[in-house]
Amino acid sequence: xxxxxxxxxxxxxxxxxxxxxxxxxxxxxxxxxxxxxxxxxxxxxxxxxxxxxxxxxxxxxxxxxxxxxxxxxxxxxxxxxxxxxxxxxxxxxxxxxxxxxxxxxxxxxxxxxxxxxxxxxxxxxxxxxxxxxxxxxxxxxxxxxxxxxxxxxxxxxxxxxxxxxxxxxxxxxxxxxxxxxxxxxxxxxxxxxxxxxxxxxxxxxxxxxxxxxxxxxxxxxxxxxxxxxxxxxxxxxxxxxxxxxxxxxxxxxxxxxxxxxxxxxxxxxxxxxxxxxxxxxxxxxxxxxxxxxxxxxxxxxxxxxxxxxxxxxxx
Numbered sequence: 001x002x003x004x005x006x007x008x009x010x011x012x013x014x015x016x017x018x019x020x021x022x023x024x025x026x027x028x029x030x031x032x033x034x035x036x037x038x039x040x041x042x043x044x045x046x047x048x049x050x051x052x053x054x055x056x057x058x059x060x061x062x063x064x065x066x067x068x069x070x071x072x073x074x075x076x077x078x079x080x081x082x083x084x085x086x087x088x089x090x091x092x093x094x095x096x097x098x099x100x101x102x103x104x105x106x107x108x109x110x111x112x113x114x115x116x117x118x119x120x121x122x123x124x125x126x127x128x129x130x131x132x133x134x135x136x137x138x139x140x141x142x143x144x145x146x147x148x149x150x151x152x153x154x155x156x157x158x159x160x161x162x163x164x165x166x167x168x169x170x171x172x173x174x175x176x177x178x179x180x181x182x183x184x185x186x187x188x189x190x191x192x193x194x195x196x197x198x199x200x201x202x203x204x205x206x207x208x209x210x211x212x213x214x215x216x217x218x219x220x221x222x223x224x225x226x227x228x229x230x231x232x233x234x235x236x237x238x239x240x241x242x243x244x245x246x247x248x249x250x251x252x253x254x255x256x257x258x259x260x261x262x263x264x265x266x267x268x269x270x271x272x273x274x275x276x277x278x279x280x281x282x283x284x285x286x287x288x289x290x291x292x293x294x295x296x297x298x299x300x301x302x303x304x305x306x307x308x309x310x311x312x313x314x315x
Contacts, residue, residue, distance in 0.1 A: 002044075002078035004105030004136040006166040008195040010043025011227045012080060014220035016267055017052045017065060019280040025061050027068045029276040034072040036275035041228035043216065045069065046107065048082035050145050051220055051263050056282045059090075063097055070102045078104035080138055080218075086111060088130045095131055105136035107169060110148040117154050124158045124165075137164050138218075142171040142199065152181040156191050169218050171199035176212050183213035201257040203227045204250075207243050210234045222256060222269030223249055223303075229312065248306040252299045261286045265296060272300075 015037065018029035037045060047069055048054040048062055057065065066081055073079055081098040083106035085091040095106050108131075114123045124139075131137055139158060143149050150158075150172075159165055170179055179196065186193040197218035198209040206217055206227060211234075217227045226249040233242035256265045264286045267279040281287075288296075 002075060002104045004078050004080060004138070004166055006192070006194045008044070008078070008167055008197070009215035009231075011041065011216050011224065011231055012044035012046050012078070012197055012218040013037045013042045013224050014049045014051055014199070014218065015045050015047045015069070016220065016263070016270060016276070017047075017054075017057065017282075018276040019278060019282055021278045021280055023280060023282050025057075025065060026277060027064070029278070030065065030068045031072045032277070033270070033275050034069055036270075036273070037224060038073070038076060040225045042077060042224060043228075044078040044080065044104070044218075045073065046080040046082065046218055049107070049220075050082075050142070051266070052082065053263075053282055053285075054082050059094070062094065063101075066098050066103065067101055075102075080105050080107050082107045082140075083137075084109045084111075084140070088126060091127075092130045095135060099135060105138060105166070106131070107138040107140050109140035109142060109146050110150065112147050114148055117151070120148065120150060120154055121157055121161065124162060128162050128164060131164060133164060135164055136166045137162075138167040138169050139165050140169045140171065140199075141175075142169070144171070144173075152178045152185075155182060156185055159191050159194055165194065167195040167197060169199050170196050170209070170214065171219075173200050173205070175200065176205070176208055179209060179212045179214060202253045203230070203246075204253060204257060206230055207234070207239070207246050210242070211239070220266060221249075221253055222266045222273065223252070226253070244310050245312055248310055248312060249303060252296075252303050255295065255299055261288065261292065264288050265292070268293070268296065269300075 018026040020026045081103045083095045196214045198214045199219040202221035229245045230242045271279040
């Protein structure tokens with residue numbers, strides 16, 4: 001098992017959950033999807049996230065999907081499983097189950113009911129107690145979905161209080177100043193250094209986040225090779241190349257991040273690229289119009305042209 005630790009870096013793809021046209025869990029497409037992500041250089045996978053439609057799965061489906069992903073990955077890369085829950089009993093049950101299967105760690109976001117700094121810190125004290133000392137976990141900061149605003153100071157205190165917290169999934173926006181503050185604190189020795197992977201909108205701020213000290217990305221995009229290649233160029237010190245690659249994909253990445261239909265756009269593109277058999281978004285979910293599909297077709301054609309201009313492969 002690839003146990004998650006604070007040295008994690010690269011691109012951890014937030015995986016979609018494939019369904020058949022009838023809405024059933026599609027485990028055959030799950031294998032295809034895993035192969036697709038790995039072939040494009042994913043450093044790790046994160047499943048049962050918000051855009052993995054985790055809230056639409058039954059408990060048994062969550063376990064079956066996790067089991068299938070882990071079987072297909074077969075230890076090649078770490079796999080993180082979203083285990084956030086309204087109750088600690090279900091969080092503990094899912095965590096124990098997926099860790100026994102071979103997951104590398106779990107991801108936890110604050111409950112939407114917590115608001116004050118004291119409530120947030122008390123909540124994560126209970127998370128530590130629930131998960132136990134041996135489970136590595138990711139602190140997910142995604143106020144758009146949780147409604148919970150965590151300052152840099154609060155996140156630093158969570159890290160101090162949580163030996164098992166080895167990574168921050170940074171999804172606050174605007175959040176560059178927060179990212180800089182957390183990195184500065186670890187550089188001063190005020191707190192141990194943890195991995196920071198960013199999750200803002202399919203990597204919409206990835207070049208800037210890498211410059212501010214992020215170790216990579218943990219988000220989804222139908223063209224994961226964009227994030228992989230941007231990270232590689234940045235690590236090599238070629239910042240301009242990182243921005244050129246990013247710029248070539250930006251119009252399509254922006255389109256995929258539309259509120260409401262973004263997941264439908266991503267699944268459509270993944271189907272077109274052969275990663276999954278169906279673009280089905282489980283109910284309740286959006287459907288793309290003919291005009292949407294025409295937009296996407298135009299954007300993909302223009303993207304291919306830009307990639308040719310900068311000499312990128314667009315695998």
